[in-house]
Amino acid sequence: xxxxxLRDGEKAIVNGAVIRAVGxxxxxxxxxxxxxxxxxxxxxxxxxxxxxxLYFAAMLAYIDPxxxxxxxxxxxxxxxxxxxxxxxxxxxxxxxAFAHDMAQGDYYKxxxxxxxxxxxxxxxxxxxxx
Numbered sequence: 001x002x003x004x005x006l007r008d009g010e011k012a013i014v015n016g017a018v019i020r021a022v023g024x025x026x027x028x029x030x031x032x033x034x035x036x037x038x039x040x041x042x043x044x045x046x047x048x049x050x051x052x053x054l055y056f057a058a059m060l061a062y063i064d065p066x067x068x069x070x071x072x073x074x075x076x077x078x079x080x081x082x083x084x085x086x087x088x089x090x091x092x093x094x095x096x097a098f099a100h101d102m103a104q105g106d107y108y109k110x111x112x113x114x115x116x117x118x119x120x121x122x123x124x125x126x127x128x129x130x
Contacts (some may be wrong), residue, residue, distance in 0.1 A: 002035075003028050003029075004026070004027045005024070009022075010038050013035065034062050034065070036108075049121055050081055050082040050085065051114065052118055052121075054079060054117065055117075058071070062110075079098075086120065088124075098114055
């Protein structure tokens with residue numbers, strides 16, 4: 001069983017449906033569902049870098065199973081370009097973990113690896129700007 005706490009007004013996506021908490025809310029999920037809390041949801045205009053685009057495509061594959069094949073194709077197209085830009089061994093390891101999780105259909109875990117990739121990308125961008 002998965003327990004999720006939502007703050008007042010916080011949104012979540014459960015199997016494609018958007019829900020919003022009225023007051024502080026605890027939800028107990030007793031079976032397998034696709035669920036993302038509002039802070040894990042990326043808007044299209046936020047997908048501005050290769051790692052963010054990868055996260056966005058993986059997120060859509062997770063929450064929109066009807067179009068999952070299309071989003072998986074997007075992931076495959078994006079991951080090659082991202083790997084070419086990664087220099088840190090830890091970033092490459094995170095990229096491999098992401099690809100493995102996507103291949104296994106563990107989309108929620110893949111999103112965690114994609115957030116890690118966004119962190120590596122942010123650090124690299126800041127280093128280039130300095």
